[in-house]
Amino acid sequence: MSFTPGTSTDSEITTSVLSDSLPSADTNGGVGLSDPATASQRRAMLDLTNRLRNTGVQRDIDLPMIAVIGNQSAGKSSLIESISGITLPHSQGTCTRCPTECKLTQADTPWTCVVKLHFITDERGSPIKATNITFGDAIFNKAHVEERIRRAQRAILNPNTDYKKLVEGHQVTSGANEASFSRNYVSLEISGRELADLSFVDLPGLIASVGCAGDANDIDLVKNLVTSYIEKPSCLILLTVACETDFENQGAHHLAKQHDPKGKRTVGVLTKPDRIPQGEEESWIRLIRNEVEPLDNNWYCVKQPSSHDISLGINWVDARNMEKQFFATKKPWSGLDSHLRRFLGTGRLTERLSAILAESIARRLPEIQDELQMIILQTRDDLGELPLAPSKNPVGEINRILKGFTRELSELLKGTPDEEGLVQTIRSHAEVFKREVYATAPNFMPWEQRDSLRHPKLSPAKFLSNEENVDTEDEDANDEPGPRPSVTLRGHTIYIDEVMRRAQNGRTRELPDYYPFVVQADYILTIVNKWQEPADELFEVVNSIIRERVWNMVEKHFAHVGKGGVKQAVLMIVYDYLDEAADRTKEKIDWLLQVERAPATLNTHYYTDYRDKFLAHYRGCREADNNTMSNFRNLATDWHKAETVNKALSSLKELGISVEVDDLARLLPSDPLEVALGIMASVRGYFQVAYKRFVDMVPLAIDYEMVRGMERGLDEALLEGLQLTGEDAHERCAAMLQEPTAISSKRQELSKKLERLCAARTELKRLSI
Structure with a gap:
């Protein structure tokens, strides 16, 4: 033995x-x-x-x-x-x-x-x-x-x-x-x-x-x-x-x-x-x-x-x-x-x-x-922590995952009532864009440059406080309640004598009392050229936000699908689609800038109203500086000269001209820089029309082409890019769902273990004492 x-x-x-x-x-x-x-x-x-x-x-x-x-x-x-x-x-x-x-x-x-x-x-x-x-x-x-x-x-x-x-x-x-x-x-x-x-x-x-x-x-x-x-x-x-x-x-x-x-x-x-x-x-x-x-x-x-x-x-x-x-x-x-x-x-x-x-x-x-x-x-908990096992209907499973992804993406792009939603996040950057564009407004001063030390700042335009949501240092909106970010006009200060000089230098064959439109056009073109940078910045930040949100969503829906290849494929397809939308958006922004470089508007009432208000504002500032009206009022209250003023008013009345003390200033010679005041008011009034139009159209173009535009046709792009149609669709989908070897081995190990344990529990139940 x-x-x-x-x-x-x-x-x-x-x-x-x-x-x-x-x-x-x-x-x-x-x-x-x-x-x-x-x-x-x-x-x-x-x-x-x-x-x-x-x-x-x-x-x-x-x-x-x-x-x-x-x-x-x-x-x-x-x-x-x-x-x-x-x-x-x-x-x-x-x-x-x-x-x-x-x-x-x-x-x-x-x-x-x-x-x-x-x-x-x-x-x-x-x-x-x-x-x-x-x-x-x-x-x-x-x-x-x-x-x-x-x-x-x-x-x-x-x-x-x-x-x-x-x-x-x-x-x-x-x-x-x-x-x-x-x-x-x-x-x-x-x-x-x-x-x-x-x-x-x-x-x-x-x-x-x-x-x-x-x-x-x-x-x-x-x-x-x-x-x-x-x-x-x-x-x-x-x-x-x-x-x-x-x-x-x-x-x-x-x-x-x-x-x-x-x-x-x-x-x-x-x-x-x-x-x-x-x-x-x-x-x-x-x-x-x-x-x-x-x-x-x-x-x-x-x-x-x-x-x-x-x-x-x-x-x-x-x-x-x-x-x-x-x-x-x-x-x-x-x-x-x-x-x-x-x-x-x-x-x-x-x-x-x-x-x-x-x-x-x-x-x-x-x-x-x-x-x-x-x-x-x-063991059941461990199995539950693993990704879902590959479906026996791979084509249906891939389509189900894609539909879930595109459905949630559509909701994201349309907007959700969430403080940190995509639309809300983009809106905050659009507000920054609006302030940046407004900061390019021309900084006109109705005084000559030699008086700059005496007049370092223009008094606020009160009529803007009821309609603008931006504040500036030169056009204050303190009358509007609630805190708002301060905006500083970026352009250099333009004095009235400089405007007048450019108007005179621009004259060609016009009559002596006419000045060419090219002066206003040059000022407007200079302003519009400054809009390129904030428009590009808004485009880039929105593009980056969408890419980040899309990446997170792709990660959520596809990270656990197969061995990771589906996630990368979907990400490449979506990014390519986003790149196409971004190209279209950039073209629209460039087109809008080109349009704005040629001043024009049919909003005549809106333009005229602002032009007249700015003209009155600039005139008022000059008149306050000259103190003409104050001098006439002082004459009416000074008992030494009141008789002289009354005699003048009585004489004018005998001639059939009924006037008050305040009207006497009109008898003075006209302002020699009145032409410059008109140019300044025209440019500043048109800026209000053009800037509001531009700060609306750029975000709208971005929203239409790059935000909501992502939703249009993405389903077809994914189906085509992933090749989910045709005779080999079943094999391709099955390959996509094939899970990593480590996960497959772990699932098999846990499943066998659970099978052993359940079989053992069945045997225990058979014990009869």
């Missing part, structure tokens, strides 16, 4: 340990990890644990199990073989380099063995989706099992080799393998009438050192593999220690103590008691007495057949009889007290393991149910 490391699923170990019964002396079967007196309730729980393990939920929840560990050549495999009755490969190499899972099932059918390969990692050791491969046909002859297992183990260690070649016919050599050790494992599913339900895990033996041709990394690889099992709180550690090696030099004991320092879930097993050096028996007997390295479940000792016995073809029944005879006749074992003799022999060990495992299952079941519910909720 030679023994190989193997692995088993937790629930199968659980069920089999509690359900198997010790075979009779004439049965060539395994002892089994079960108690014949196990109650039906215990059996039901064991079966449940086995079913839970079949769902694969042990990857998510700590299920009670037994893991057999030990150093290489510690007799661990022999112990497993004595429990199961299965003959494993005898040769060294593969049999100790990959786990073997053994599932024994009692069934009223002929003896059958099915070998499977379980791959849970790739050749680099990275986790993969679990894959189960049936390795050959079912075996009905026990003599063929050993060779099949050897070939299966070879397939595990050589994952890049076609496993079919190794099933039958292909020679299995002892040459180098692709992997020295593997977490992937061989699974044996054995059923028969003489079997008891049983599962067990035999982990590879721990390595202390490697030879010249060995890989030092194998030491940690095996240690990590063993640790991954025994670190779980519900794992029962079956620790094998060979009596032929110094106890302190056996690393398996140190590893078990590291993860179970108080010895509450470790069962110690001494093997090869026949190889204890003479005189050293007492040190091992002290372990059986639990005097050193005490364990809650004590230390046991078993005796397996020697290599010579195996070579003679000893069967399982004879092996068990020889074990009994050894402990009954060989000192110091035969001299132990009766209460210590229950720790000797494979049968007694398996009975104890059965009881321990059953108790562990009974304690864990209520906790498992709570943990399952909690993990199911968490």
Whole structure:
């Protein structure tokens, strides 16, 4: 009998340990990890644990199990073989380099063995989706099992080799393998009438050192593999220690103590008691007495057949009889007290393991149910956080997403009752544009430049306060309530004598009392040219705002679609469409500027009204400076000259001219700069007409072409740009919806996990006590 490391699923170990019964002396079967007196309730729980393990939920929840560990050549495999009755490969190499899972099932059918390969990692050791491969046909002859297992183990260690070649016919050599050790494992599913339900895990033996041709990394690889099992709180550690090696030099004991320092879930097993050096028996007997390295479940000792016995073809029944005879006749074992003799022999060990495992299952079941519910909720939450899975109707899904995008974009462009809505944001910049344009108004002064120090500022035009929403330093609107931003006229101060000089210099063949319109036109052209900059600034800021809002909306609707390509494609199409709208808008703005460079208006009443008001305003300022009217009024109140004034008024009355004191100023000579006053009033009045027209038309053009214009025809542009029509539309839409590999893998992982958890919960519901 030679023994190989193997692995088993937790629930199968659980069920089999509690359900198997010790075979009779004439049965060539395994002892089994079960108690014949196990109650039906215990059996039901064991079966449940086995079913839970079949769902694969042990990857998510700590299920009670037994893991057999030990150093290489510690007799661990022999112990497993004595429990199961299965003959494993005898040769060294593969049999100790990959786990073997053994599932024994009692069934009223002929003896059958099915070998499977379980791959849970790739050749680099990275986790993969679990894959189960049936390795050959079912075996009905026990003599063929050993060779099949050897070939299966070879397939595990050589994952890049076609496993079919190794099933039958292909020679299995002892040459180098692709992997020295593997977490992937061989699974044996054995059923028969003489079997008891049983599962067990035999982990590879721990390595202390490697030879010249060995890989030092194998030491940690095996240690990590063993640790991954025994670190779980519900794992029962079956620790094998060979009596032929110094106890302190056996690393398996140190590893078990590291993860179970108080010895509450470790069962110690001494093997090869026949190889204890003479005189050293007492040190091992002290372990059986639990005097050193005490364990809650004590230390046991078993005796397996020697290599010579195996070579003679000893069967399982004879092996068990020889074990009994050894402990009954060989000192110091035969001299132990009766209460210590229950720790000797494979049968007694398996009975104890059965009881321990059953108790562990009974304690864990209520906790498992709570943990399952909690993990199911968490897994569903994790799935809910992932983007929606690709639709089975990709064309319909893409169109649905596009319609949602264009619908929300349309609402954005039309305007929403939101303080930070697009229209509201643009309006604030339009107000800035209006103030900037108004600031280009000509800064006329109705005084000559030589009087600039005496008249640094023009008095406010009160008639503007009731109709303008902008304030200036020279045309104050203090009469209008509410705070408003102050606007400074940007143009240099233009004095009346400069206007007069330009009017005189502009005359060609006109009559002496006529002056050319070119003077007004030049002033107006200079003003209009200043409107280019604020118009361009408004255009740029609106373009930037729309781009930002569009980007945010594309991000909202398409960021989680597919692998990101749809988002980029939509963004490029929308930006191209926006660029076209921006080009049209810029053309409209340039056109409006060109139109304004040629002064004209049919709004005659509006222009005339402002011209007359500004003319009166400028005249009033000059008259106030000359103090003419004040002088006449003073004459009327001065008693020294009042008689003279009255005589003048009486004389004019006799001539049929009825006048008042205030009318006497009209008898004075006319203002020599009256022509300049008229030009100033004409230009300033026309500015009011043109500026109001321009500050309306530019925002309207931007709104029509670049804001609302984005909505017109965008649906067609998206359909055409994304190529959502035609024979290949389905394939293209499916490709667009294909999610990133990381998300797809995560979704698959969580879905499989949820499936396992729900299956386990279903099994829990079937438990009837």
